[in-house]
Amino acid sequence: MYKQYLLKSLLLFTFIMFLIAGINFIVDPGKIYLKKIIADLKSAEFSDKLFSSKNGIIQTGWNERLVKTTLAKKSGNFDCIILGSSHIMQISSIRNTGNINKQCKKLLNLGVSGGSIEDIAIFSYLIMNNIKLPKQVFIDIDPWTLKFGMDSRYGAYKSYYTKMNELLQNKDSNYESYLSKGIKNLFNGEYFYYSIKELMKKENKKKSMFDKQILYPINEFSYSSGYKEAVTLVDGSHIYKNSWILKQKNNISSIKIGGGGYKIKGSIYSKSTLDYFQKLVNLYKYNNINVNLILTPYHPNVFKKGNTKPVKHFKEIEKVVNSFVKKNNLKVYGSFFPNKLGCKNHEFFDFMHSTNQCLNRIDFSE
Numbered sequence: 001m002y003k004q005y006l007l008k009s010l011l012l013f014t015f016i017m018f019l020i021a022g023i024n025f026i027v028d029p030g031k032i033y034l035k036k037i038i039a040d041l042k043s044a045e046f047s048d049k050l051f052s053s054k055n056g057i058i059q060t061g062w063n064e065r066l067v068k069t070t071l072a073k074k075s076g077n078f079d080c081i082i083l084g085s086s087h088i089m090q091i092s093s094i095r096n097t098g099n100i101n102k103q104c105k106k107l108l109n110l111g112v113s114g115g116s117i118e119d120i121a122i123f124s125y126l127i128m129n130n131i132k133l134p135k136q137v138f139i140d141i142d143p144w145t146l147k148f149g150m151d152s153r154y155g156a157y158k159s160y161y162t163k164m165n166e167l168l169q170n171k172d173s174n175y176e177s178y179l180s181k182g183i184k185n186l187f188n189g190e191y192f193y194y195s196i197k198e199l200m201k202k203e204n205k206k207k208s209m210f211d212k213q214i215l216y217p218i219n220e221f222s223y224s225s226g227y228k229e230a231v232t233l234v235d236g237s238h239i240y241k242n243s244w245i246l247k248q249k250n251n252i253s254s255i256k257i258g259g260g261g262y263k264i265k266g267s268i269y270s271k272s273t274l275d276y277f278q279k280l281v282n283l284y285k286y287n288n289i290n291v292n293l294i295l296t297p298y299h300p301n302v303f304k305k306g307n308t309k310p311v312k313h314f315k316e317i318e319k320v321v322n323s324f325v326k327k328n329n330l331k332v333y334g335s336f337f338p339n340k341l342g343c344k345n346h347e348f349f350d351f352m353h354s355t356n357q358c359l360n361r362i363d364f365s366e
Helices: 002-027 034-051 064-072 097-102 117-127 153-169 178-186 189-200 242-254 271-286 309-328
Strands: 080-083 107-109 136-140 290-295 331-334
Touching (some): 002 178, 002 189, 034 064, 064 153, 080 117, 117 136, 117 271, 153 271, 271 290, 290 309
Parallel strands (some): 080 136, 136 290
């Protein structure tokens, strides 16, 4: 009798636990199970349609990092990959920015807004987990790149960051994998609580971004003047919407003298971050991938007040970068300082984003 009771209790407990796991998997309030699978399938559709498109795909409404992490999974099909922030999102093989086609027959731009060292690590992990590897990677170094925690948006893809850290640190087998944590979380009571809350919502009017239709530009457009919506070109590079380009053009004369303080705070760089970046570069070298660095210029007005905090920051980072490339026998292209490249006042969208006219002055010819 006692054994039957124990068996029934065990079966009931097992049923309840699997019911909880099933609800957590399907409702998925944290979007890490079923919703993530659907998201991955939809984003894979985005990348397939992008690569087969004529004029790119309309970017508006799509999460940049989701799209770019999906594109990164196809990076083995390209000769060169570009990583970094919005500063380099316009560098394009289609536009042959700075004669980059002399080095790269097939280029993929994986730049994302506010791109941080964590984003670079995430994309690097995805790149090096392709069966076929690219020949070169171009990494944009911004004034904030050599410090941890400068942008939180990478957090949605933190599992890849964790995996890269595991790879770099060579931790022992006691490390708990992302998969193991995910399985445990299916039976997590707190996650179940949020699943029930999600189920009890009477109406959820907010549509998922994956309900959005993949749209193409209806006609050809000028890359310099843009399209009515932002567009991701076939090589992953970015074209701004024409209304934004026009607005920035009209506001260019009002760029603040001595500005440039975006993400300029605290220490100029972190030695631990520089050491971490060194490990990333070493890993690329181990995989026979050439590494190049890119610096993009700030507007001339930023430098008109002399040796301000941002200018001191730029000088020190550029000095660190030049020392780093010399030590590692790398190449660096460009500069934070527009006078070094000959960029003019009108060749910027704002104080830190160059137009293609200015970017073309960075000579990528070997």
